[in-house]
Amino acid sequence: MPGPVFLDGDRVTLRPIEEDDLEFLQTQINDSRIWRAIGRSRPVNGEQEREFFENVVCGDDTVNFLIAADSTPIGTIGLHSIEWETRKAEIGYWLAPDHHGRGYGTEATERVVRYAFDQLGLHRIAARVFEFNEPSKRLLESVGFTQEGVHRDGEFIDGEWQDVYWYGLLENEWRE
Secondary structure (H helix, E strand, O other): OOOOOEEEOOOOEEEOOOOOHHHHHHHHHOOHHHHHOOOOOOOOOOOHHEEEHHHHHHHEEEEEEEEEEEOOEEEEEEEEEEEOOOEEEEEEEEEEEHHHOOHHHHHHHHHHHHHHHHHOOOEEEEEEEOOOOHHHHHHHHOOOOEEEEEEEEEEEEOEEEEEEEEEEEHHEEEEE
């Protein structure tokens, strides 16, 4: 069920995640093409998805959006680990596999970055990507993020140790 649009783009809209979205979120987060890319290693049941909604999405320490194309939910994007005093946060996102490669993630990321700098007054946005996720690296670089470092064997995902690539974007870099 579509909710009110909070941020509008050319091809995607970003709206608050609502309780009615939990089934979509749980179904997608259990798809190996998503859980592997975001570093999850355990399945999520309905109760756990509801807890995530109540404790994270409805909390004050994050900003979370449902990404929709033509009013159809296709993924999520958000800012978390927000540190208001130092004006920094980490961005995270995923798209349903049927919607990969269409530019939706790039547009949503550009829109959230603009919101973070212009409306929230953030100074720095970080992102992390696993070594095997080349599309996400390209997405971040296309928006202006710079690779800043690598945590070697930083996560154990799907039976293998994976390097974690850290990216960053400063407000002044983005404005240039």
